[in-house]
Amino acid sequence: MRATTTAAPATAARQKWMRTLALAEPADLAAAWQDWQPKPEVRRIRGPEIGLVMVRGRIDAGGARFNLGEATVARATVHLHGEALRSDVLGISYVLGTDLEHAELAAVFDGLLVDPDLHDRVLAEVVAPLARTQAERDERRRRDARSTRVDFFTVAREHA
Template sequence: MTDETQQRQRWMRALALAETDALAAAWSDWTPKPEVDAIRGPEAGLVMVRSRIDAGGAKFNLGEATVTRATVRLHGEPLGADVLGTSYVLGTDLEHARLAAIFDGLLADAELRGRVLTEVVAPLERSQAERDAARRADAKATLVDFFTVSREHA
């Protein structure tokens, strides 16, 4: 995998896992805003989730998941040329998919990428890391240490 692919996966993960309110706040603060045209969606649908037995064996259908996708075209100031943004988000939040696609489009513009990474993606990643740490702490608080009879009598 190339570095560019890994970078895009990182920022798309941050956008897909973000709270819709956080994306909406970032978009409302963004100036100047380019014009946004919907190319596809946002639209919700189902995808089949597949898995492998023992993570490497035969594939099987695990079940279905709802996914919302959107593709937008951004044009006008501050972009140098038209860009496309696309997103796929678990669930049925149409606005979340639309906003994630908008920021993906802004990230496609080389001149705006640094600003979007600094002002939008980095705060989202920090917020997600804090949420993950809180979830891990909650899970660790419920840890039960089962002891065996042999340890009890040792």
């Protein structure tokens, strides 16, 4: 029981940074990697490769599951090693779409986030700026959507 409660916050944190890396603009990830020093040695374990995943839904968000359709994803697993790291680490990513470089860079930063010595630095220098950019982009989209909102109303007719 104890392992479940201590693993849950770590899992939630990893899900949050992986979401940020997966939704990041590929050019922003490439720029962050170009600026990263010192770079660890990166060895591809799996991929990057493109495949399909089945997207499942639920009726009323809690009812019976059903297959909604397939989505294209790019995935990568990399092994990071070298003097830049305390120990060897693995980075893994799944990214919606077909951008192989995006999947590989997301896996590299996931691996850097696993290293205890680099975790805070990667969060501050890479993940936090990407999250701010995404929040600003999402807010612009919400504003644009709100600007097209139409309020419908009915006028009660008076009957004589």
